[in-house]
Amino acid sequence: MTHSESMRKKKTSGTEALLLERYAPVADGIVALFAGYVEAVIHDYASQKVVYIANNLSKRSLGDDSALDDIAPEEPETVIGPYEKVGWDGGRQRSISIVLRDDDGHTIGLLCINMKLDVFEQAKQAFDILLSHPQLVPQPDKLxxxxxxxxxxxxxxxxxxxxxxxxxxxxxxxxxxxxxxxxxxxxxxxxxxxxxxxxxxxxxxxxxxxxxxxxxxxxxx
Structure with a gap:
């Protein structure tokens, strides 16, 4: 192992520890507030890996590739989204990503929050049926x-x-x-x-x- 590889390994493990210490409780708090409808995933920028998943809805695993190549190391944008994507089961999700930085302002990771929309869409359809009843007639004056x-x-x-x-x-x-x-x-x-x-x-x-x-x-x- 070269000196640079050793330093990179130390840096990666260090950033992962920082990410988990600072942001894992945030991820846990977010999913606790939204019960079973939201998951929060923390990605490590240095290793390009998933390092934490709260309320796993996406069936991902720790250590999966994050595919953060499009996020610049010093990305000026702090909040990305909200945007929509499709889940493993074909259901729609609404997501937002938050760029995580260290004390020096360097990008160290990404906190992605994914919300399942299917249950809300079903509720909306039910309300639409109830509120737009096709057989409603004007209120009878005689009654x-x-x-x-x-x-x-x-x-x-x-x-x-x-x-x-x-x-x-x-x-x-x-x-x-x-x-x-x-x-x-x-x-x-x-x-x-x-x-x-x-x-x-x-x-x-x-x-x-x-x-x-x-x-x-x-x-x-």
């Missing part, structure tokens, strides 16, 4: 002509859209303003409508009744 709950729901969503607000982030003054608009548009004529609005807006019933009493007093005055 819902006095559906005050739906009218309240429609009014609230329209008001939220106009105001650029969301139900979850409504402040108390905004809820009071919404109750006022509902009152002015006759929303409280239905039986138990006060209780319904209180539940929808996550308010106390006493508070809604208080607002309505004040509105009626102002109106009578």
């Amino acid at each position: 819902f002509q006095d559906d005050w709950q739906e009218r309240i729901n429609t009014f609230i969503q329209h008001w939220l859209t106009q105001q650029g607000l969301t139900m979850a982030r409504l402040s108390h003054p905004q809820k009071r303003a919404l109750v006022t608009e509902l009152y002015n548009n006759g929303a409280f004529k239905g039986k138990s409508s006060q209780n319904y609005v209180a539940n929808v807006l996550n308010m106390g019933r006493a508070t809604v009744f208080k607002y309505l009493r004040e509105l009626k007093e102002t109106e009578n005055a």
Whole structure:
């Protein structure tokens, strides 16, 4: 073994140790977050080999060739992708690669994160079928002509859209303003409508009744 070959072997084993120490826990954390749908593979640039696999979905083995010839030693790009590729089973995958460097900024490896898309595509197809039901007909007026709950729901969503607000982030003054608009548009004529609005807006019933009493007093005055 020549001196250069010995130094290269030492450098390779050293970079592999650095890669595993620094980035193996990162790979483990990523796949833990995404359960069984993601794998993370660490490639060593010096040896051009796979040195770590977390949640092996690609059926690769440690020591497999990495084929990193197209990655320049001082590649300025840090994140490559996302891009799509085909897995061993023919399923689509979405992947992203992160260039790993040492303390001096030299490229030492690549962390590739691969996500299986087939389960999400199946879920999307199921949702598409449910949400685009071909046999839906317009809501029958004879059945819902006095559906005050739906009218309240429609009014609230329209008001939220106009105001650029969301139900979850409504402040108390905004809820009071919404109750006022509902009152002015006759929303409280239905039986138990006060209780319904209180539940929808996550308010106390006493508070809604208080607002309505004040509105009626102002109106009578």
